[in-house]
Amino acid sequence: MAAASLQGSLLKLSGVLDHRSVVAVRQEAERLLRDAGQAVVVDCSGVEKSNSVGLSLLLVLKRAAAARQQTLRIQGLPHDLQQMAQVTELTELLV
């Protein structure tokens, strides 16, 4: 089960983010982003397993935040997503 939740300005992603679950999580995360204030932190430490769609979700949130003049920082990227970010040369874009 994958989910997005908000605590103040901390947007937490959790569970297994795959091709099936990501669309619903994206909708929820984008909705929560609107109430997350100016400086948002996306916490991925609760993501149990993911793949390219997890990185795409983070890019979607980055673009949405930028369009709203919010700053968005990502923390707690799990090992599998770090490895994938490295192979796809996204590490610097996902800070």
Place this chain on the structure above:
Amino acid sequence: MTSDARYAVELKGVSFKRGERFIFKDVDIVIPRGKVTGIMGPSGCGKTTLLRLIGAQLRAEKGEIWVAGSNVPALSRSDLFDLRKRMGVLFQSGALFTDLSVFENVAFPLRVHTALPDDMIRDIVLMKLQAVGLRGAIDLMPDELSGGMKRRVALARAIALDPEILLYDEPFVGQDPIAMGVLVRLIRKLNDALGITSVVVSHDLAETASIADYIYVVGDSQVLGHGTPESLMESDNPRIRQFMKGDPDGPVPFHFPAAKLADDLLGGGHA
């Protein structure tokens, strides 16, 4: 489940025939999870057939083929469809859709197998093309690409769905030395970074031995031997030694069976 979780693929007592001829007879093979395993052997020995058995494009006469925890011959059609999404295949020919751009070729499996919106499909296509060094070629058509670039686009497409197992069918055939070096590096990089299990079917010895953690040598409808590339180089088995060292003559003879040369030339044989 598989008998051993260390293996991504297990073939147990597998036999496969074409007509009356055995291509494989009671073959046992295990493919370690997260490693690069080479399947090697002379042309025509059934290496591609082996990949097709693993991918369930062919059905074995006998035996069990376990892939990612499922016995493939026993799967229903829909379970097989789901299992195939967890496997990527790099075909020998590349098999790009000639009427689709590079972008659409890589996007194809995502459009067919997922309900992702267009912006996420674009993200993933760009990521995969970046991984193979061809993001700049996104709008080109396949006939505008070199042979090596086609193979790399096909690789980007093969990893579009983040497969657990990646099957490579003769990835080095027809590639120039630079393209070959790029592919060797990519196969190893994707395997190690993404935790993929890679099965490389090839008769290109140097390239396969340079990236494989483990190699099976097949021929005569059996597994002739298996081990690390280094251990196979030192094998006592003359068939394996001939293949690994590329000797022109040996148990696989240089000459196709024929009458004695003297009989043919001096004995008044047919003109």
